[in-house]
Amino acid sequence: MSSLSRRSLPLLAAAALIVPATLAQAKAPPPVPAVKVPAISVDTLKDVTRVLASDAFEGRGPGTAGEDKTVAEIISRFKAAGLKPGNKGSWTQPVPTVVVEAQNLSPLTVKAGGQVLSFAHGKDYVAGSYRIVPHTAIAEAPLVFVGYGINAPELGWNDYAGLDMKGKIAVILINDPDYAQADEAGLFKGRRMTYYGRWTYKFEEAARQGAAGALIVHDTFPAAYGWQVVQSSWSGKQKYVQSANDGMDQTQANGWIQKPVAEAVFKAAGQDFAALSEAAKHKGFKAVPLGAVASLSFDNAVERATSHNVIGIQPGKTRPNEYVLYTAHWDHLGRCQANAKGDDICNGAMDNATGVAALVALAEANRRAGPAPRSQVFLAVTLEESGLLGSEYYARNPLYPLARTVGGVNMDVVAPGSPSRDVMVTGGDKSDLTRYLQAVAKTMNLTIVGEDHPERGHYYRSDHFSFAKRGVPMFSVGRGTDWVKGGKAAGEAAADAYTNNDYHQPSDEFHEDWDWSGALQETTLLYRLGRSLAETTDWPNWHKTDEFRLIRDRSRAGVK
Numbered sequence: 029m030s031s032l033s034r035r036s037l038p039l040l041a042a043a044a045l046i047v048p049a050t051l052a053q054a055k056a057p058p059p060v061p062a063v064k065v066p067a068i069s070v071d072t073l074k075d076v077t078r079v080l081a082s083d084a085f086e087g088r089g090p091g092t093a094g095e096d097k098t099v100a101e102i103i104s105r106f107k108a109a110g111l112k113p114g115n116k117g118s119w120t121q122p123v124p125t126v127v128v129e130a131q132n133l134s135p136l137t138v139k140a141g142g143q144v145l146s147f148a149h150g151k152d153y154v155a156g157s158y159r160i161v162p163h164t165a166i167a168e169a170p171l172v173f174v175g176y177g178i179n180a181p182e183l184g185w186n187d188y189a190g191l192d193m194k195g196k197i198a199v200i201l202i203n204d205p206d207y208a209q210a211d212e213a214g215l216f217k218g219r220r221m222t223y224y225g226r227w228t229y230k231f232e233e234a235a236r237q238g239a240a241g242a243l244i245v246h247d248t249f250p251a252a253y254g255w256q257v258v259q260s261s262w263s264g265k266q267k268y269v270q271s272a273n274d275g276m277d278q279t280q281a282n283g284w285i286q287k288p289v290a291e292a293v294f295k296a297a298g299q300d301f302a303a304l305s306e307a308a309k310h311k312g313f314k315a316v317p318l319g320a321v322a323s324l325s326f327d328n329a330v331e332r333a334t335s336h337n338v339i340g341i342q343p344g345k346t347r348p349n350e351y352v353l354y355t356a357h358w359d360h361l362g363r364c365q366a367n368a369k370g371d372d373i374c375n376g377a378m379d380n381a382t383g384v385a386a387l388v389a390l391a392e393a394n395r396r397a398g399p400a401p402r403s404q405v406f407l408a409v410t411l412e413e414s415g416l417l418g419s420e421y422y423a424r425n426p427l428y429p430l431a432r433t434v435g436g437v438n439m440d441v442v443a444p445g446s447p448s449r450d451v452m453v454t455g456g457d458k459s460d461l462t463r464y465l466q467a468v469a470k471t472m473n474l475t476i477v478g479e480d481h482p483e484r485g486h487y488y489r490s491d492h493f494s495f496a497k498r499g500v501p502m503f504s505v506g507r508g509t510d511w512v513k514g515g516k517a518a519g520e521a522a523a524d525a526y527t528n529n530d531y532h533q534p535s536d537e538f539h540e541d542w543d544w545s546g547a548l549q550e551t552t553l554l555y556r557l558g559r560s561l562a563e564t565t566d567w568p569n570w571h572k573t574d575e576f577r578l579i580r581d582r583s584r585a586g587v588k
């Protein structure tokens with residue numbers, strides 16, 4: 029995921045309003061420490077990017093020779109930066125993965141109102157299994173319309189209230205109930221997509237409810253992408269983190285159906301899809317058993333593989349068992365579709381050799397500054413391009429307890445180019461981290477701006493999210509597009525050029541003439557944010573109504 033393709037919206041005013049109110053109730057948190065910034069090496073930013081993006085690393089594909097070279101390079105840079113091995117004497121954390129390809133998919137058959145409806149795979153529906161089994165078959169499972177399929181105790185909302193979903197298939201709407209609003213007010217933050225709106229959440233919650241299957245109804249506007257995106261990303265090999273129970277706690281089958289399919293099924297069942305969808309937007313909505321049953325089956329071709337996260341630590345001076353986390357994914361696409369010049373190496377210079385370069389430069393800078401009171405963990409994760417798998421695996425198997433992880437910073441594209449006058453936040457004002465960002469932005473004379481498409485849920489699509497969803501407050505910030513050199517026009521032009529020409533293309537290559545002053549400014553911003561978390565005694569938390577607050581409070585309960 030890259031951060032360059034966004035326009036800016038003023039965010040400072042809203043954040044300022046929120047902070048005073050919360051402070052009035054709770055004990056005033058300690059002031060944000062003012063940190064002195066040691067030298068940050070532009071040579072390191074440049075060298076690490078140049079090396080990792082060179083053809084010799086073949087686009088850093090996980091499980092390839094490119095992985096071995098990349099892991100060795102990062103280890104030697106971490107060593108040179110004075111870090112200690114982060115995994116009990118080892119620099120790596122193996123990440124076992126499983127690759128599953130659904131094959132020989134049957135039609136989706138629905139019996140309703142005495143009719144038998146049959147829907148074709150690909151055109152009408154897509155499906156796959158998160159369970160690692162050779163064959164999946166669901167026969168005549170009752171369909172239940174569960175609205176948005178949300179269980180949000182902190183909001184007093186539960187679409188599954190009073191339901192026993194065992195042996196049943198949940199039919200679920202995409203996004204969250206107030207997505208159509210123009211502003212960000214409301215229980216589910218209106219236009220801004222909350223995690224409850226993400227397709228991943230829908231399947232996770234259906235599994236928690238014990239459902240046999242879950243089918244999301246695709247609709248282009250609330251999904252923010254067309255059916256062809258669903259169809260292409262759900263066909264072929266799917267990569268998952270291996271789990272101890274091989275996914276047996278998941279549903280038997282997850283998938284999507286086209287909206288006309290849902291309309292036809294509801295009609296045959298004597299129900300009105302549009303009317304029920306409208307009802308689902310309102311608190312107190314009750315799920316509707318459709319009195320219809322569905323069947324589908326397919327085979328699963330399974331392969332297992334192992335990739336590696338790379339981890340180093342700078343132990344803390346006085347509170348070493350409190351941790352600040354810095355993350356950046358090292359992987360990219362490896363060899364990819366050749367371009368017109370016949371170049372088939374997706375070098376991933378911007379995405380994300382620059383992020384790993386910033387990670388190394390931050391480790392070096394922290395050595396220059398000397399150890400902080402808290403420990404600082406530097407984590408280069410794998411398999412981000414396959415669905416945040418490396419960070420997901422670490423977050424499921426943390427080497428340092430998440431309940432003792434104060435917070436952190438994720439770096440995904442720290443782009444060369446001009447410094448900017450603004451800093452962009454993804455995800456809006458979700459936690460006390462806003463207070464730290466405000467203090468640092470003031471020090472660096474930067475304006476805080478929001479992302480332009482909050483409805484696309486970008487906050488949930490990069491590695492910080494693997495930690496956020498388990499309660500760890502994480503920064504997802506970067507330079508905005510209001511460039512010092514050339515203004516917004518230059519910043520937005522650079523963003524568009526990257527997104528339109530180079531994003532996930534062989535042309536995302538290193539250029540000797542790149543201007544590194546902007547990347548230096550951004551790395552300095554990230555240094556200040558991370559170091560201030562490592563110096564303070566504070567435990568920043570999510571705001572009371574934020575979707576991750578409960579998880580954090582539960583995980584920190586009783587932790588001294």
Ligand SMILES: [Zn+2]
Pocket residue numbers: 029030357379380412440441
């Ligand atoms: Zn990336």
